[in-house]
Amino acid sequence: PADWTELDKRAVDTARVLAADAVQKVGNGHPGTAMSLAPAAYTLFQRTMRHDPADPDWPGRDRFVLSCGHSSLTLYVQLYLSGYGLTLDDLKALRTWGSLTPGHPEYRHTKGVEITTGPLGQGLASAVGMAMAARRERGLFDPEAAPGQSPFDHHIYVIASDGDIEEGVTSEASSIAGHQQLGNLVLIYDDNQISIEDDTAIALSEDVAKRYEAYGWHVQTVFGGENVAGLTAALDAAKAETGKPSIIVLRTIIGFPAPTKQNTGKIHGSALGAEEVGKVKEILGFDPEQDFQVDDDVLSHAREVVKRGEAAKAEWLKGFDAWAAANPERKALFDRLTRRELPEGWAAKLPSWPVDAKGVATRKASGDTLSAIGEVLPELWGGSADLAESNNTTIKGADSFGPASTATKEWKATPYGRTLHFGIREHAMGSILNGIALHGPTLPYGGTFLVFSDYMRPAVRLASIMSLPVTYVWTHDSIGLGEDGPTHQPIEHLAALRAIPGVAVLRPADANETAAAWKATLEKRSGPVGLALTRQNVPTLEGTDAEGVAKGGYVLAEAEGGEAKVVLIATGSEVQIAVAARKILQDAGVPARVVSMPCVEWFDQQEQSYRDQVIPPAVKARVVVEAGIAQPWHRFAGDAGEIVSIEHFGASADYQTLYREFGLTDDAVVAAAQRSIARVEGNK
Amino acid sequence: PADWTELDKRAVDTARVLAADAVQKVGNGHPGTAMSLAPAAYTLFQRTMRHDPADPDWPGRDRFVLSCGHSSLTLYVQLYLSGYGLTLDDLKALRTWGSLTPGHPEYRHTKGVEITTGPLGQGLASAVGMAMAARRERGLFDPEAAPGQSPFDHHIYVIASDGDIEEGVTSEASSIAGHQQLGNLVLIYDDNQISIEDDTAIALSEDVAKRYEAYGWHVQTVFGGENVAGLTAALDAAKAETGKPSIIVLRTIIGFPAPTKQNTGKIHGSALGAEEVGKVKEILGFDPEQDFQVDDDVLSHAREVVKRGEAAKAEWLKGFDAWAAANPERKALFDRLTRRELPEGWAAKLPSWPVDAKGVATRKASGDTLSAIGEVLPELWGGSADLAESNNTTIKGADSFGPASTATKEWKATPYGRTLHFGIREHAMGSILNGIALHGPTLPYGGTFLVFSDYMRPAVRLASIMSLPVTYVWTHDSIGLGEDGPTHQPIEHLAALRAIPGVAVLRPADANETAAAWKATLEKRSGPVGLALTRQNVPTLEGTDAEGVAKGGYVLAEAEGGEAKVVLIATGSEVQIAVAARKILQDAGVPARVVSMPCVEWFDQQEQSYRDQVIPPAVKARVVVEAGIAQPWHRFAGDAGEIVSIEHFGASADYQTLYREFGLTDDAVVAAAQRSIARVEGNK
Structure with a gap:
């Protein structure tokens, strides 16, 4: 561009040298892309994006997503150059214990990092979500403003690599972005045609530009990573296109200007070696003897972005304050959401159900809960991957989120709507x-x-790594779904999801536990929660307890006629089986306690004294019953206990037959209890 | 088509009526697509495909994949009409316990079903694999034959739905299919524009035809599900295109000709109701009072395909026999592979490593093993999702599988090559x-x-449901991968994969266990096996044992100086820690045994007596050590045992630091052993 100075050029070259030096110092990492993307990243941070390094949480900021997280230096170097707090020492500590510069960018760990990336495709796909959230935010707070005139207007910028482009999740999300006409989304695709197996021609022949046209994107191609003028013009055109997401196919040479390793797979993921680093420095006019060289005038030039950011924010604040003055109620909502608070009295809206043997499916109870609280919690929105009616995910009366042109007979769509339609794109x-x-x-x-x-x-794993308050409505949670058979019946899924650190799997026993599950989920907001809900009706039980649900597990039915001789532990649709088994045991004179354990993770977070109260260490006779594998339950059952589980795939039949044939019955639980009691007594 | 008779029309309408009746009888299921796809499916089974209903395993047959498995009736009705053994009673037993007609088609369960489908996208993506396998088969046995002239030439036909088209796995596989120029793959995309949330316009706006052009496919569009002439011509053109995979976008009306429910989301996944079924029958000239009506002349007309199949096979056999006579060695190989046997003496090729403290990474040992046995096992082939050098998946000297035009500086590609390049497309x-x-x-x-x-x-889950002999080479199997940090460090994965019924997770302790792991995997061939391999070097240990690996677990180091007071159980890279801890314990006068447990699933399959021999029930002091979550190990540790595990996400640093900071050390194991011993003694 006309105003591109020698200092800009030197700053870009400094970014390249820092990337080469940082990887060389630690001995491993990904220098190549950080070198070739330096002009693009510098352009974004210095010229294109509206951001304030002094306030990384400014709600009016543009967002930046580095989908190719392995190129973390692309981001770290710009955070350093633009003054987000990263120092040269931080860059020197790349990929070492406790540093602010881990191998891949980590959200909440390094200021200015908007999202943890690394697993390919995730950043780009999440950026689509950010763009959708930006539109929804505008719709909540400032829907009447003219395009581009609202303090809630901003852009999402993404840099993605060949790997991102190849991943299926990208295809799904890119199709959704085109469908949603996300004009606030701008993607730079770093088309360097090199991945770890070297020239991507060995695995990638498709016409990416044409594919994105097919998705309904605005497509541009810029030749040359050093072609800043071309890139700047393309970014301007992308911003001008407000009715479509934009992709800029940027044809770069990975590792430029490394004399022998540029344009090879080697430079993607390994240090350049001292000699090659030295040559890069020579080529760029740096002292080959000096590492981490940053000229003072370069740094102060780059840091001027802080002043520009401050000014941009001050300008924005005028508009924001005017909006706030004109919209006191919306401002109050904005403040509440920013404080991450729920409105007073909201829980009074939660539905409840009378004890009822016929009962209701927990998926239905979840849907009723959503519709009941939706009115007072405008922040809550969502939908389904084409299973709205089965998942009961639609808040009654809510419009669909989508351009009006996407409306159908069944769904009224508006750009600011609330019901999400992901299509059959779960990832x-x-x-x-x-x-x-x-x-x-x-x-x-x-x-x-x-x-x-x-x-x-x-994506669930990343939600947990980032402790994001995302809720999954996972219905049809066992063989109880019946006729669709083994491909549709979860067996290992409860265990496999509990296995992910930080994911709370909530499997309510009945309608009231379901409402309580939503309540606790919204109140805790500590990380991702997966609700596992039944397709089939389950009885609405006596004794279910919202506080107990929030604690993860509690005594649903106490033993009678003496201390419990056996503790029956169950989750979800199997709690009714435990309750029925308890009755048989009690009738036979065996005092038996039923523990409902909707959330193992939350139970584990309770004090030991509470946990011992619920499952007394002295009562070693125990039975756990869950329509899934036993793996998560051995530590609760203990050596003397029994687990009534399913250790094989399901089958296609009505669910009553499956429960019977697979031995998930009250009789089986009673027999297991007797075996466990006998074992304990034999050990005495 | 010109030779389309009234009987053909009646047979198609019979298929529609049977679909409506079958779902109506059981009360749930998916009638809509089975009705509208009846002409296409009938055309494939009666006219297009080369198949012999009397011999569903005929190697020369065309394959049929119903990617939209929920429309299982589309397949079941054709299997019935063409004489694969399904009866009208089987259709009446749709979706009931023990029937041959489960909700979704199940491989090995119903004759003529080539693949279990249901989870969307999987069928189409696996069909790409079938088409690749067909080319590799031809390359192994008959590479010199002119195109279309080999007994190993055949086609893969797929029917896919909107849902399949939306799934990311489809995008990945379709891109690969275009890249691979799979002229033997023909896809009919049932573009009915209805899914469960009704009109797909609410979630799908992309130009599918253009997207497939971008992938390099041959694209045709046919309007009207009843347009058999158009479809036939398109199928002919697709077969004539030998240099590209073909997609035929077939614009149908779901549920045709149901008068009120066609073209709605309701008819996708619910019974039509008695009245609507009656009307369908009236419209099609069937008796509304009669269920499951099949006219004798219709059935015998359709069953003529048996004779045609027999003739086709006889004709094919001539070519096959001529090939066999001319290629005795290849025929011998073909016979061996068909018998699922390994060649005599193959195991002598397996490498072995001397005991060595420095050792070697198990991923490296795996690569060496592959290269060593590759020569004698031409059936073995594979590759990586762009991590060939990291995964060590390339058999030395093997060409890459791909058109010559896809070759690069690093890889020589030939259409019959052996090294697969999936790109960054794991799914x-x-x-x-x-x-x-x-x-x-x-x-x-x-x-x-x-x-x-x-x-x-x-896909792993489906491999297990189908008991397929697929091997995954999963390297970088713990925090031992080091600097790439939490997004790249598996923590819960060993547990989560073991959770899938039937998946064997194999985590060898050293190089020799790695060779033994490949040996057992190839010999058992009982279902999918995942090899979990280290990035980092691990010592080559004394006492590792191939038979022990095949048994899943064994005594690697016996206690000395008395019966074991504690059993230390470990897998993979943590076995060396157990061995070091044992030495410390032994030196302190505590007899300690080390059990290497590379495969929990195989260990569970052993006789109780063997298992008790390895982990004596009387020795309650136990420590398990694995660089992952404890969830799978509680049942081995027992009440008195301890588990040295990681219950949180990883971090970015060198692996030695991570092992130390996360407490995976010999000292930690020793301390745990002492706690466990104390607990046992306290209980006495």
């Missing part, structure tokens, strides 16, 4: 939910069948 | 491996980092 749903939660200030949820949590698992 | 890799294994007779493997097993999990 993108997961990543988009992450993006919405990251963007703030709304609270998203998304539904599919529990078995298809497998499709979204990488 | 498609998983599904493609399934397709290769299903097609036969080769044995595929595929590699990525263990943490990214999450990306391919739905």
